[in-house]
Amino acid sequence: xxxxxxxxxxxxxxxxxxxxxxxxxxxxxxxxxxxxxxxxxxxxxxxxxxxxxxxxxxxxxxxxxxxxxxxxxxxxxxxxxxxxxxxxxxxxxxxxxxxxxxxxxxxxxxxxxxxxxxxxxxxxxxxxxxxxxxxxxxxxxxxxxxxxxxxxxxxxxxxxxxxxxxxxxxxxxxxxxxxxxxxxxxxxxxxxxxxxxxxxxxxxxxxxxxxxxxxxxxxxxxxxxxxxxxxxxxxxxxxxxxxxxxxxxxxxxxxxxxxxxxxxxxxxxxxxxxxxxxxxxxxxxxxxxxxxxxxxxxxxxxxxxxxxxxxxxxxxxxxxxxxxxxxxxxxxxxxxxxxxxxxxxxxxxxxxxxxxxxxxxxxxxxxxxxxxxxxxxxxxxxxxxxxxxxxxxxxxxxxxxxxxxxxxxxxxxxxxxxxxxxxxxxxxxxxxxxxxxxxxxxxxxxxxxxxxxxxxxxxxxxxxxxxxxxxxxxxxxxxxxxxxxxxxxxxxxxxxxxxxxxxxxxxxxxxxxxxxxxxxxxxxxxxxxxxxxxxxxxxxxxxxxxxxxxxxxxxxxxxxxxxxxxxxxxxxxxxxxxxxxxxxxxxxxxxxxxxxxxxxxxxxxxxxxxxxxxxxxxxxxxxxxxxxxxxxxxxxxxxxxxxxxxxxxxxxxxxxxxxxxxxxxxxxxxxxxxxxxxxxxxxx
Numbered sequence: 001x002x003x004x005x006x007x008x009x010x011x012x013x014x015x016x017x018x019x020x021x022x023x024x025x026x027x028x029x030x031x032x033x034x035x036x037x038x039x040x041x042x043x044x045x046x047x048x049x050x051x052x053x054x055x056x057x058x059x060x061x062x063x064x065x066x067x068x069x070x071x072x073x074x075x076x077x078x079x080x081x082x083x084x085x086x087x088x089x090x091x092x093x094x095x096x097x098x099x100x101x102x103x104x105x106x107x108x109x110x111x112x113x114x115x116x117x118x119x120x121x122x123x124x125x126x127x128x129x130x131x132x133x134x135x136x137x138x139x140x141x142x143x144x145x146x147x148x149x150x151x152x153x154x155x156x157x158x159x160x161x162x163x164x165x166x167x168x169x170x171x172x173x174x175x176x177x178x179x180x181x182x183x184x185x186x187x188x189x190x191x192x193x194x195x196x197x198x199x200x201x202x203x204x205x206x207x208x209x210x211x212x213x214x215x216x217x218x219x220x221x222x223x224x225x226x227x228x229x230x231x232x233x234x235x236x237x238x239x240x241x242x243x244x245x246x247x248x249x250x251x252x253x254x255x256x257x258x259x260x261x262x263x264x265x266x267x268x269x270x271x272x273x274x275x276x277x278x279x280x281x282x283x284x285x286x287x288x289x290x291x292x293x294x295x296x297x298x299x300x301x302x303x304x305x306x307x308x309x310x311x312x313x314x315x316x317x318x319x320x321x322x323x324x325x326x327x328x329x330x331x332x333x334x335x336x337x338x339x340x341x342x343x344x345x346x347x348x349x350x351x352x353x354x355x356x357x358x359x360x361x362x363x364x365x366x367x368x369x370x371x372x373x374x375x376x377x378x379x380x381x382x383x384x385x386x387x388x389x390x391x392x393x394x395x396x397x398x399x400x401x402x403x404x405x406x407x408x409x410x411x412x413x414x415x416x417x418x419x420x421x422x423x424x425x426x427x428x429x430x431x432x433x434x435x436x437x438x439x440x441x442x443x444x445x446x447x448x449x450x451x452x453x454x455x456x457x458x459x460x461x462x463x464x465x466x467x468x469x470x471x472x473x474x475x476x477x478x479x480x481x482x483x484x485x486x487x488x489x490x491x492x493x494x495x496x497x498x499x500x501x502x503x504x505x506x507x508x509x510x511x512x513x514x515x516x517x518x519x520x521x522x523x524x525x526x527x528x529x530x531x532x533x534x535x536x537x538x539x540x541x542x543x544x545x546x547x548x549x550x551x552x553x554x555x556x557x558x559x560x561x562x563x564x565x566x567x568x569x570x571x572x573x574x575x576x577x578x579x580x581x582x583x584x585x586x587x588x589x590x591x592x593x594x595x596x597x598x599x600x601x602x603x604x605x606x607x608x609x610x611x612x613x614x615x616x617x618x619x620x621x622x623x624x625x626x627x628x629x630x631x632x633x634x635x636x637x638x639x640x641x642x643x644x645x646x647x648x649x650x651x652x653x654x655x656x657x658x659x660x661x662x663x664x665x666x667x668x669x670x671x672x673x674x675x676x677x678x679x680x681x682x683x684x
Contacts, residue, residue, distance in 0.1 A: 008465040009079040010412045011047035015056065019066035022077045025086055030529060033074040033111035039138050040109040041073035041131070042090060046081050047412040048258040048308040050317055051121045052104045057365030058124045065128060072135035073108075080105075081307060081416060082463050084474055085523040089532050092156055094118030108134050113531050114149035123361060153531065160534055166518065166574040171598045173580035173591070174210050178219050180585045181207060185222045186250065190229025192222075195250040199230060199243060201266035202539055202588035208273055209595045209626050220277070227274055230267070231286050231384055234352075234375035237321060238344075239399045241293030243267050245311075253377055254352045257311035257318040257409075261298060262542050264290055265422035272426075272433045276624035285386035287430050294423060295442050297411075302453070303445030304415035304464060305423045313409040315367045320409050322373035323399075324350070331398055340395055343385055346374040414465040417473050418542070420450050421480030428487035432617040443488050450481060451500055459511075460504065475522050475545030478508035482552045486559075493615055493632040498559065502640055505556060505565070508549070518571045520546050537576050543589035546572050550593035558603050558629045561643035561662050569593055596627060600681055604674065605657040607633035607649045607667070614654045620671075625678045633657075 003023055005016040015022055023029035033040050043060075045052035059065045069075045080087035080103065087105070093115040095101045100120075107118040117134060138145060181203060184192040191197040204223045211219040230236060233252025235244050242264050244255035268290050275283040298306045313320045325348045332340055345351055350372040359369045378384055385392040427443035430436065453469070454461045460473035460481065485501035488494075512520040514535070522545060525533045536544045550569040557566035573580075573594060580587050580594070604621075608614040615632060633647040643662045649655055655667040656674045668674065 011079040018060045020075050021070045025078045029076050041075045042107040044078045044080050044105040045103045048310040049103050050311045054365040055104050068131045116145045116149040167577040169573045169577040173584045177584035189251045190226035196248050198246040201270040204270045206588045206591035232378040234377045238376045241289035259309040261419040265426040268426035272430045282384040303449035305420050307412040310409035313407045344376045417477035418480040421484035424484030425487040428491035431491050475512045479545045479548040490630050538586045539589045547590040554596045560641045601627040603659040604630045608654040
């Protein structure tokens, strides 16, 4: 057992029995490195990372590798999901050195934490050679290494300065975003670019808004083609619900099998909004099965949402999810098997092959490959089947019963504030779109868990597991939770959620806003072991904290009437204006704020004496209305939302106030008129 046995992170605990003398990130490791004048070997990964498992089995569990690390280095392990501040610095450093990055991330640092070498996965023999060379170079050329490490850190600081200059923004990035995405669009399979393909949920949400404002049919076609491709492909778990992390091929067939909470939250948002645009039964089914999976398998009894599920089970990637023809013929009667083969493409030899080199690397780590396996998909179906089809449902339920007896992949059961915020928002949004009350209840339980169990001394905490919280929350935690609470308030009109959103926004402004340069820092700067206080404006698998904050700020400004919040969003847009013009595809979440702030948007205030009868979703707004916020006239919110003051009913009738920046039209009791005005309003 090493020092990681005292941690709560499932990823760190996975390595607690390694012969490597691991330290968690912290001053203790740096003090030893300085005292013994040793470089730090930094390994960053996460609990459900398949290639992290491979490198552990191939290297970190082996005595010969451990002997080198323990003698010549101070080995440090980091869970990137717990410490995104640490991961961000060294990922940027490795990318600057190698033009590529990924996990497991491997880096060598000076005793004061400056990186001087980096890479990702290494097979064991190559890894031993690399470690030997690093140890020798540190011994013979330490001053040269420290000089180059200093230069690299200066380079990373210079990259931070790229967004220091502000510039007026306009709508050109919206048009550039569409053109960039359409140029990369795959008209045959959907998605953007070639293999591997990642689910582009934020880009789809941005394209739907731009398609609406500019009547851009090509953009909407790309959205539909991509959503259809993912819904039909193997990247979707057709038996258990939800989506895997990404597709290793261009056709969405072969997934990397891990499941992440954030992917399923963002994709749920995209499919729910697309249903409002298309009224596709298939999209409703995608949302319903995904959220059933989250509530059934990924929500704790206390209400928090777990982080992820592994790709591997029984030391085999994908074993829990794939099927052989022999298995299927034992499950189904002959007539059922015939029907099953109409729905799914199954072959006796399997419908995908594992790369021989990958199989060899996995075997060296003690992992096995599935043989003659089939990934279930609907790519050859003219129409995507749904659970409303009784025959299809019966077949799926039989598979579910068989799969329940299999060994499940490891579940990373830590609760992260940021990812919970995204899923709270997805549950609440889906309730608004489809009216399924269980989803609203699920969102409320999760929000209550984070707000009551993951706050300490008035500050949000990043991670919770086994009754313990760790680490002051980062910008993304605040931004994602605020997003989820805004959606939850609109779904329920319960004032506690809007109060909580504004409270968190005030705390975010206090902890992270850069008064001199504008924009939000990613962390609070209180941990002296973190060398760089950066600002991230590039969306990745999850939205950048600044970009999601801009979207939150414009909506909170509309809800509260506090225009200084919109002014902060505008400053973020000015800081990124030049980069958005040059690289629009890197800012999908920021496009939502730019779209909002560049055109007409509405505050819909509803005054009613009978909320249970009159405030019912989706009747309140059955259409895609991305340029409106919805509020209930409520005197208890007048202190934080002065624009609600004085808005009441007339002779007991429900009244709708349609307002722009607090300036309201005459109230009406005609809900259909309000729907028509929202439908017909154009942001062009």
